[in-house]
Amino acid sequence: MKAAVLFTGGKDSTYATYLSLKRGLEVKYLITMFPKNPYSWMFHSVNIEATKLQAEAMGIKQIIRQTPGEKESELRDLKEAIEGVRKEIEGIVSGSISSSYQKNRIDLIARELGLVSLSPLWGSNPIEILYKMTKTGFEIIITSVSAQGFDQSWLGRRIDEGTIEDLEKLSKKYGINPSGEGGEYESFVLDAPLFKKRIEAVNVEKIWTGTNGYLLIKEAKFVEK
Structure with a gap:
């Protein structure tokens, strides 16, 4: 198809x-x-x-x-x-x-x-999906946050096992969707198995308003894998 x-x-x-x-x-x-x-x-x-x-x-x-x-x-x-x-x-x-x-x-x-x-992800457990992504070789950073429990330190944070554990804690404490599908956070993929080259963000800027913010990728380049 x-x-x-x-x-x-x-x-x-x-x-x-x-x-x-x-x-x-x-x-x-x-x-x-x-x-x-x-x-x-x-x-x-x-x-x-x-x-x-x-x-x-x-x-x-x-x-x-x-x-x-x-x-x-x-x-x-x-x-x-x-x-x-x-x-x-x-x-x-x-x-x-x-x-x-x-x-x-x-x-x-x-x-x-x-x-x-x-919709190949439909109905999946959001925590399990995050673990599958990281184990498959996805390199993901968080680029915006806009929900209770998040602060500026989350901007640019890589989604790894520790991050997934923290997202699970925020889900239990504040009721956020761990996948960010409710707009709690957004992400950007720097590398994945289907990428021929890895992306490196070489110049970024954090924009923070006091309750929410985003990471602006101002310049990026390809890196050989």
């Missing part, structure tokens, strides 16, 4: 891409939405420009589509982006794990366009 992946540069969409390729899908495109609204209901807004490096590292053509990021109009923008490649694909892949809001809307768009909606 030929498919396009809804790609944010974060851990879930990258892992969904990895699993899709491993299961024999032909990933023709990465579709990345670039919301002007940092509080988009559907899409990441941090470090979208840097996702171009990830697409190049994977050798998959990327389509970046700007959207105001408003609750319903962003879905129309997503549908239009998918329609642009509709004749070349049979399925659309997303990294949804437990967000019915996201999955239901992606499923609806897929049905309207006559495509199969694929």
Whole structure:
């Protein structure tokens, strides 16, 4: 099956891409939405420009589509982006794990366009998924935080066993989603088994407002693996 992946540069969409390729899908495109609204209901807004490096590292053509990021109009923008490649694909892949809001809307768009909606992570335990990612060789950093329990020290932190344990503690204490699917945090993948080269962030800036913030990747480069 030929498919396009809804790609944010974060851990879930990258892992969904990895699993899709491993299961024999032909990933023709990465579709990345670039919301002007940092509080988009559907899409990441941090470090979208840097996702171009990830697409190049994977050798998959990327389509970046700007959207105001408003609750319903962003879905129309997503549908239009998918329609642009509709004749070349049979399925659309997303990294949804437990967000019915996201999955239901992606499923609806897929049905309207006559495509199969694929969610290889759906229903997975978020903690188990994080361990699988790290054990598989994913190098992931946290690029934004916006929930109780997080502070500035989380920005740029690598997701490893210790980080996963701390996320589990925050989940039990504050009720956050350990996968960050509720917007609690966002991530960026620097390396993965499907990357031909590793990405190194050589110039970053932490933006902190007192209760939330993000890590801006101002410059990055490829490093041979």
